[in-house]
Amino acid sequence: MRKNVMTFALLAMALVMVLSACGPTPTPVTQAPATPPPATQPPATQPPAPTATQPPAPAATAAPFVFGMLLVGPHNDQGWSQATYDGGQYVEQKIAGSKMLYLENVYSGSPAYPGQTASQLAAQLVSQGAKLVFFNSDDMKDEALKFAQANPNIYVVGVSDDWTWKDGKNYTVSANQFDVMGRMEYMKMVAGCAAALTTQTGKIGFLGPLINDETRRLAASAFLGAKYCWTNVLKKDAANLTFTVTWIGFWFNIPGVTSDPSQVADNFYNTGYDVVISGIDTTEALVQAEKAKQAGKAVWALAYDYKSNCGVAPDICLGVPYFNWGPAYLSIVKTAVDGSWTQGFQWNAPDWTNINNPDTSAVGFNKGNGLSADNSTKLDAFIAELAGGLNLWKGPLNLQDKSVYLADGAAATDLQIWYLPQLLEGMQGDSVAK
């Protein structure tokens, strides 16, 4: 009897297909363009100069250029993934005929794609015509390189990766790969300053994601900004500032796997921390702050990643340091379109003439309603100082284990900042996983 199951399953499938052919008007299908892969292999060359300060010019192409994006979270997560998704939409607007395809919730062991790795999913994008694929998380770092090396005719962009940084520790010759990151360190300093200006208890919490070079340096940047404003603007004793980092284990909550960011935020608010700086991709710090405020507590939060993130809980939001990927993505995609692609690496700075310029600034900071007018003015002054060359990554600075990180007067190099080995002295929390 069971021998007939397969036969009838196929027959049933055929029946439904016939029936469904009489269904509603089909929506347009995104078809792969019949464009050939790059005729020549992109040569390995010196990294191009950062383009963040160059206003992107609209470009037009004769044939549609399809690019794909692997998003670590949902495309509308109001965080990291939405910011990078918006960057793709910016490219679509600026390059006539370009088309973005995407897959979301792509991370190691994602139940959304049993047994399928990021490089396999990238291949699915390529099968729909993508000539360039963005791997938008460090979680896909290994997969991005693997895919790039296995598919030399497809351009690969590793967002937040360092494979193609010639000076970096992990430099690898991968001619069709380009890595990009924004200098969020500056905006984290701004966030830290806003937190320090606002806190009434002197206790600031940092809701950290996983622990790696990137998250260490961003948490440290927030601390440096907080410490500077606490001591230099408010003229308070640094010993009275508590800055604690708690890591959840990933960029967002994975029930049963990571720590619950809502609980972590609650723990902060319940133990005297009145400002929490979010370092994760999602909005729990704000949501829990809003709840705490409704329960009568005077608390605030700083969002992260996405420019409109304060909208989740506007009244308790002090601001959001955010990525503006559009200009960088545009500059990279344009080189793929016009054939001028070279392997390279960008670590793009803000446009200090206007950090919120959507066409020129790689990172920005939007203030929230929770920031008082007085503190807003002070924060503007701090931003102006940064724009004027204030460098907080300057010695004397010690690491958390009290070893010297920067001698007195020494400024950190990009390598020292990118690969910060520990949190800084004065910060509480784990520098590495225990």
Next chain:
Amino acid sequence: MKKNTWVNLGFQVGALVLALLITTLILVAAGAPPLKAYLSILSGAFGSTRNVVAVLITWSPLLLTTAGVLITFAAGLWNIGMEGQMTLGAIFATGMLRLFEHAALPPALIIILGILAGILGGAIWAALAGALKTFGGVNEIFGGLGLNFVATALTIYLVFGPWKRPGVGSMSGTQPFDQALWLPTLPGTELSIWSLVISVLVIALVYLLLRGTHFGLRLKAVGKNSKAAFLMGVPTWQYSMFAFLLCGAFAGLAGGIQVMGIYHRLLPNISNGYGFLGLLVAMLINYQALWAAPIAFLFAALNTGSVQLQIIYKLDSSFAGVLQDLLVLLVLLGEGARQRFIKKN
């Protein structure tokens, strides 16, 4: 054909058609043209060699977990703990590779040791569930579920603790193994021919074991009526334990293949739901090993092909799961309705 055969056929086909009709309605409600959506699934699964390879990569562990639960189902056991057993297989395999990574041993030998360790890990974890049932009176469903949680917790501890990547604390996993310790793959693909061959051999072995051996007959006797089997001289608890061990070994093997052939490191979600998916496949085929390979292949194709639905129609990637679950649910409902119909008539 006898009347009952036609009745059986009618209920089965009815369930399948109903599942597809409901799925079609979901597609229509989501704004996707059903025919094109189904065709895009086919294209996503079979549209290119690369896609077929992706299907085979998914098929292999699914076949192993299905083979495992066929054994425990035959013994009348619901081994819900397959996920944990697979995870322990992955942990043991990772441990073995880490142990010998820098040893002066041939990589092939280390890989074989890794596979054997995976088998051992899965079997040990299944033996725990079996012992809880046999000697502690703990229902295997609760025991298995509990052990799944423990396995996950253990993985997280290892990934964030002793086996963490240097300077990193992330659920992204442990430090990838040296490339020499990866399961060999077909050139230009991620498909390990070894995992494929092993999986096919395992399902063939299970088919033969259950269909043509004294052991299989006794195992089924235990599953159908443990008391009667005992009175007939079958050592029932030993058979139950052996079923657990065998199932755990296959799950552990699948876990070992995941770390050595697919991810090349240990992840918290290393089992990827294959244990539960194997249960669904086994239920859909009414526990008949003969159909395990094609139906598991169908599930693998759905998983792989439905990725296209998200790319083209922005449908959630869980669509394949919806279709699979509907198929199983309605086939089981159809079977219940069929039995009631036959009783009445």
